[in-house]
Amino acid sequence: MNSMHKNTTLNATYKFHGGIHPTENKLISSSSSIVKLEPGKLFRIQVNQSSVQNVEQTIDIIVTKGQKVVLGEVLTSFQSSINLLNVPVHSPCNGTVLEIELFSCGHKSSLPEMTIIIQANEETPHETSVTKLKNKWTEESQKSLINKIRNAGIVGLGGATFPTHVKLSSPLSSDSINPATLIINAMECEPYITCDDRLIRDYANKIIEGALIVSRIVNCEKIVFAIEDNKPEAVLAIQESIKQITEIELGLSILVAPTKYPSGGEKQLIQIVTGQELTKQQLPKDLNILVQNVATLFAVYQAIVLNRNLTERLVTITGDLVDEPGNYWIPFGTPFSEIITKFNISKKDLDFIIIGGPLMGQKISSFDIPTSKKVNCLIFNKRIVKVEVKDCIRCGECETVCPIKLLPQQLYWFSKSEQWKPMEQLDLKACIECGACDYVCPSDIPLVDYFRFAKSEVKHLLFKEKASELSKQRFDNREKRLNRIKLARKAKQKKATQDRKKASENKSIDPDGKKTAILDALNRVKNKTKQKNETNTGLSNEE
Numbered sequence: 001m002n003s004m005h006k007n008t009t010l011n012a013t014y015k016f017h018g019g020i021h022p023t024e025n026k027l028i029s030s031s032s033s034i035v036k037l038e039p040g041k042l043f044r045i046q047v048n049q050s051s052v053q054n055v056e057q058t059i060d061i062i063v064t065k066g067q068k069v070v071l072g073e074v075l076t077s078f079q080s081s082i083n084l085l086n087v088p089v090h091s092p093c094n095g096t097v098l099e100i101e102l103f104s105c106g107h108k109s110s111l112p113e114m115t116i117i118i119q120a121n122e123e124t125p126h127e128t129s130v131t132k133l134k135n136k137w138t139e140e141s142q143k144s145l146i147n148k149i150r151n152a153g154i155v156g157l158g159g160a161t162f163p164t165h166v167k168l169s170s171p172l173s174s175d176s177i178n179p180a181t182l183i184i185n186a187m188e189c190e191p192y193i194t195c196d197d198r199l200i201r202d203y204a205n206k207i208i209e210g211a212l213i214v215s216r217i218v219n220c221e222k223i224v225f226a227i228e229d230n231k232p233e234a235v236l237a238i239q240e241s242i243k244q245i246t247e248i249e250l251g252l253s254i255l256v257a258p259t260k261y262p263s264g265g266e267k268q269l270i271q272i273v274t275g276q277e278l279t280k281q282q283l284p285k286d287l288n289i290l291v292q293n294v295a296t297l298f299a300v301y302q303a304i305v306l307n308r309n310l311t312e313r314l315v316t317i318t319g320d321l322v323d324e325p326g327n328y329w330i331p332f333g334t335p336f337s338e339i340i341t342k343f344n345i346s347k348k349d350l351d352f353i354i355i356g357g358p359l360m361g362q363k364i365s366s367f368d369i370p371t372s373k374k375v376n377c378l379i380f381n382k383r384i385v386k387v388e389v390k391d392c393i394r395c396g397e398c399e400t401v402c403p404i405k406l407l408p409q410q411l412y413w414f415s416k417s418e419q420w421k422p423m424e425q426l427d428l429k430a431c432i433e434c435g436a437c438d439y440v441c442p443s444d445i446p447l448v449d450y451f452r453f454a455k456s457e458v459k460h461l462l463f464k465e466k467a468s469e470l471s472k473q474r475f476d477n478r479e480k481r482l483n484r485i486k487l488a489r490k491a492k493q494k495k496a497t498q499d500r501k502k503a504s505e506n507k508s509i510d511p512d513g514k515k516t517a518i519l520d521a522l523n524r525v526k527n528k529t530k531q532k533n534e535t536n537t538g539l540s541n542e543e
């Protein structure tokens with residue numbers, strides 16, 4: 001192996017501002033092995049499962065009611081779409097399309113979304129035939145690999161669901177300060193969630209192969225596997241996996257960082273790995289960095305090496321109401337109600353389900369919502385006594401922990417008085433909704449709820465401003481156009497007046513037009529004689 005590419009394990013030395021150390025509650029689910037959940041009979045597939053597609057957007061559904069489908073079959077198309085961000089969804093089973101309808105799937109806007117309901121067949125609906133195309137990808141073009149990743153329906157599986165093919169479509173270009181680097185995000189810093197931890201322990205080789213594929217697509221020189229120190233088994237698994245990859249010249253190092261929330265945030269992670277702080281305007285690619293979550297890399301491996309579309313994911317099922325908490329392969333489209341039944345969860349003790357972690361997750365009280373690509377964890381906890389929200393005591397704790405160095409207390413005051421403009425100036429947009437400020441607030445103020453609401457209001461305001469700007473522009477353009485027409489008309493009138501004037505002047509020199517008529521007649525005779533002479537000359541030449 002090239003000495004420049006020694007595979008090493010390092011301890012992180014850089015830190016990010018703020019952060020918290022919440023109770024982890026990870027052992028509840030991380031100590032048991034991965035299990036494949038016995039699939040149900042009915043699936044509700046949201047046609048839109050990527051963060052950049054909105055619910056109103058039209059997506060081409062290419063199956064019809066009553067149509068038979070097989071596991072992994074594509075259900076939606078992006079080929080005719082002008083939107084390059086679209087990713088398709090696939091059937092999670094062999095079955096029949098029962099219905100295609102609008103259904104409320106827990107979107108932040110509360111708008112219903114288009115879903116495809118599939119009834120599974122009785123016989124072995126969840127086994128795929130696997131053809132491992134070993135090492136073929138090393139001969140494939142980057143474009144072809146990106147297309148396959150898109151066709152497989154891969155989005156960021158860390159919870160963000162940003163289309164992976166879009167991230168991979170802008171190659172990194174090295175400079176002397178920042179060599180093109182792929183950072184594998186294995187931080188998994190939120191309490192309760194352990195699906196990435198278990199995935200690494202069981203599939204380290206495959207995650208590394210996924211990372212090598214991505215690294216080839218974007219021309220990376222370095223790969224850094226970044227992980228928190230509360231996952232020692234996963235660190236060991238990765239170390240073992242790297243040892244086995246002897247034939248590949250691999251510039252891969254493992255970086256173990258102290259456990260602190262939210263170290264898995266993209267900006268915080270980059271700071272931990274490189275010591276560089278992205279400005280509010282910068283993106284990771286501005287520092288020649290690409291960040292990919294471990295589950296996404298595993299999906300890339302499955303798509304490229306096993307030719308398998310994304311139809312399921314590993315989900316942490318946890319909480320004090322769950323009998324057998326752990327990590328389960330669950331097909332997309334499985335209704336939460338089915339999970340409740342399978343895990344014997346008492347509905348009467350359940351107020352809501354948390355999708356994701358307790359800090360950044362979403363509380364859902366409708367149990368018919370189906371699993372999707374963004375659902376990495378479901379927390380079923382007992383009903384809790386509601387805490388009373390007290391007044392802000394201006395203690396400043398929220399500011400101390402904010403990883404973005406915002407002023408949550410001030411944002412809160414402006415939000416309460418609905419002053420959206422000053423909130424914009426305080427950089428509300430940069431808030432990553434990590435919930436660290438909520439966690440430390442001694443007055444139990446749901447700060448993030450205020451910020452989310454304010455963000456949607458600011459968005460609405462900007463939309464209105466844009467609309468009024470547009471209508472002003474339209475009005476100005478119309479005025480300009482009318483002015484142009486008016487000026488043209490005036491110019492025409494002026495010319496007509498001038499012509500008339502000229503004509504009347506001519507009339508005064510030759511009042512009855514006799515001179516002009518004589519001149520015209522003379523000209524006509526002259527022309528005719530000329531024509532005759534020309535004809536005669538032509539005839540004598542022919543003779």
Ligand code: SF4
Nearest residue numbers: 392393395396398441
């Ligand atoms: S932590 Fe809570 S009480 Fe303290 S300043 Fe912030 S909002 Fe106010």
Ligand code: SF4
Nearest residue numbers: 402431432434435437
């Ligand atoms: S939720 Fe926003 S304001 Fe609160 S700590 Fe996180 S980034 Fe800062």
